[in-house]
Amino acid sequence: MACPLRTYPLRQPRNYKPLIPRWQLVLPAGVERLFTCCVLTSACSRTPATMTSSKSTQLFRLGLMEDEDPPLANERFNYLDGDDLPGTSIWVCYWNDEARGKRSLQRLSLPSIHSSLPENVRMNVGLWTESFLTPISRLETNYSGLDYLPGLAKLPGTKTAEHELTAYWGAARDRIPESAHDLFEQDDAAQGSRPETTPKGLGQHLVGTNYDHMVHIRSGQFWENCGPEEIESYENNLEPTLRNGLGYLWDNRNDGGAMGLRYLGNRDEAGHTKKETCGAGFFTSLQTLEEWAKKHKSHLAIFLGAIKHAKTFGNERKFRTWHEVSVLKKGEASFEYVNCLPTTGFHVNRENTMVLDSKPTHDGCSSVRREARICLPRAACGHFYIYRGLTIRTGVTGLPPVVVRYPEDRLGRRSEVPAGVDISAEIPSESMSLGTPT
Template structure:
C-alpha cells in the first residue's frame, strides 16, 4: 500500500491525517504519478458560449482552438466538452494541460490575444487558468489504464493508495496538507480591461474536476447507471450550478466530453470553482444533494462489486492567488468566476 503523496513531496507532518496508519481502504484506488522534475502543471480552460443554433462564428471558433493547440509550445493533452448553462447558453469548453510552465507561457501570450483579444460576433469567450505547484493538487482513479484530465500528462500511475474511501481523504492526498491548512483568504474582485473582464480571485481558491466514464459498461450496467445514478448526480450538479453560491461554490459545469469527431461520448464530468477546500468538503460530507449522490453510487457499486465497469476519477486543486487567471469577453454575468463578483 502506497501513500498518495509521492516520496519526494513528503515533508515533516505538522497536521494529522483523518485516519490512523493501520487504516485499510475497502477497495482499491490509484493516483497519477509525475516525474520528480515536474514542479508545476497548467490547467487551462478555454470556453465559448452562444444561444440557440450554432452560429458560423462558433464553428469557426472551434477550428480556431484546434489550430491554437497545434502551434509551437502547445499542450501535451487537451480535451473538449459541451454543456448548456443556467442561462440557456450552449458552452464549448476546451481544457489543455502542460507540465512545463515556460512552454505554456510562450504559447499563452499569442493564444490569449487570439481568443479574447477581439470580439467574435454572437459568441462569448473565456479563459480560466490554474498553474499550481505539484504540492497543491491531487488526483484519484477507481481503476488503471485510462487516465483523464491532468493525469494524462503524468509519468504513470501509482499502485493502490492508502488515503481514500474516508471523509478527509481528498485533503490528505494533497501534499501541502502535511503542513498547511490551505485556508481561503480575501474575496474575488473584478477588473475591467476594455471589453475584457478579469476576475482576481482569492488565495487558496479550490477547483474540482470529477468525471464518470460508462463507455465500457454492458447493457444492464449502463441502464443501471443512467437510470439510478446519473439522475441523482445531475440533481446535485444542477444545485451547485443554480444555488451553489450559498454554500461557497462560485460556479459549476456538468459537461459531456466530445470525441475527436465532435460527437458526444459516454464520458461526463463536473467542474466547479469553490471559495475553499473546506467549503467543498462540507458539501461532500453533509449536504443532502451529495449525500444522495454518494448513496446512489454506493448502492450501484455494492450491487455489482468487482464486476462494475464504470470508471470514476477526480482532480482537486487548491491554488495560490498568483497561480490563477480568469478572463471573460462577451459572456453573460453568471459565467464561471464572474458569478463570484456579482
C-alpha cells in the first residue's frame, strides 16, 4: 500500500544531499511505544552530599533493577549543572513496553522509600521521578557515528539506518514521522501568569503531568575515544560554548522555553564522571527549541565551533554527538517529587496542568486540594511557582497548605534575534541539538 501523502511538506531543500553521513534508530517490529524514566536522589541541603542519600540510592537500585519488569537499558549520571543540586545521583531508564515501565515505576513508590529511611536521613533526602511515554511516530534520533550508540539505542533488538534528513533547518522536525500531518503547535497552556506565593518543596509530595506538545530532548557528547589533541580541543574550545548555550537557556526561560534542563556526566562504576555528557530536559514546544537553535548567537557559536572542530580533525575525528527527541501529547509525561528543594526538578515557566492531591498529615493538618499551575525558574534563583491546574500534597512532613494568589499579568513568549548577530546566511544546523550540531 502506498504511503499517504503528507499534509505538510518536508523542509528539506529540493535535490538536497548531506555532505556527511548520519544515522537514526530502527526499533524492532512490534515496538510502537517506548517508556523513559529519570530517577534522582539528592541531599536536601546546600552543603555537599555525603552519606545522606546512600540508603535511598540503594533502595532505588533494588527497586528498579531487581523489579520483575526491570528497565531494558539504563545509564547513571553525575550532576554537572542546571536544575538540580551538586551531589545528586541520577538514572535514566528505558523500556520498550509502556505497561512494563509504568508497572515498575508504580512499584518503586517514592513515598514508601522516603518513609522507610531513618528519620535523621529522611529529612535530608529528596527523591523524584520524571517519566514519559513516546509513540515512535513522535520520536526522532540522530547519531554521528556507529561506534557509540547510547540511550534508546541500548534497547535490545535496535538497529540503525543511514538517512539524509540532516544538516538543514527543520531536519529534526522532518525526522519525526507524525510531522507529516501535525505541526505540533504550542499549547495555549504554555502561556501563563506568575503567582505571588510559592510552595517550599521540602516536606511536600508534588505530582503532576504535562500539557500538549511539550518536548523532551536528550543530546549528548562522547570524546572518550579521542586522542590527547582532540580531547584538549573539545574541552578547551567546544565544551565552553556548549555550557554558554545551556547558560543562556537557564537564564532566559521565557524566550528559550527550557524546563528541568540539566547538564549531566555519565559515571563509571567508581562514581567518576567519564568523557561523556548530555543535556537533558523539557521545552515548551518544538518551535521554541527550533527558534533558539536557528536564531540565537549562543547556539550559532556551538555550531560554528563544531564546524571548526570537524575541519581541524577531519576523518581522524573520534568525537561523537547524538540526540533523541520526543514530542509529548497531553498526559504522556508524569512528574513526582518527594521532599525536594525548590531548585530541584521540573522547572517550568508555563502551565503544566499538574494535578496534585493532599492528604491529612500525622500532626492533624487537614487535607487540602487547590487548583494551580506550576512554574519553576532556574536553579540558581529557583522557587516553585504554583499555577492553576495543580494541587499540593502536604502529607509528607506535615507542612501547612500553601496559599496561592494569581496576578493578572501574563508572560511574553516570542524569541528575538539578538542585536549584532548576522544570521542572514541561514547556515544549516541540526536544530534540535543542545550540544554540537549532528
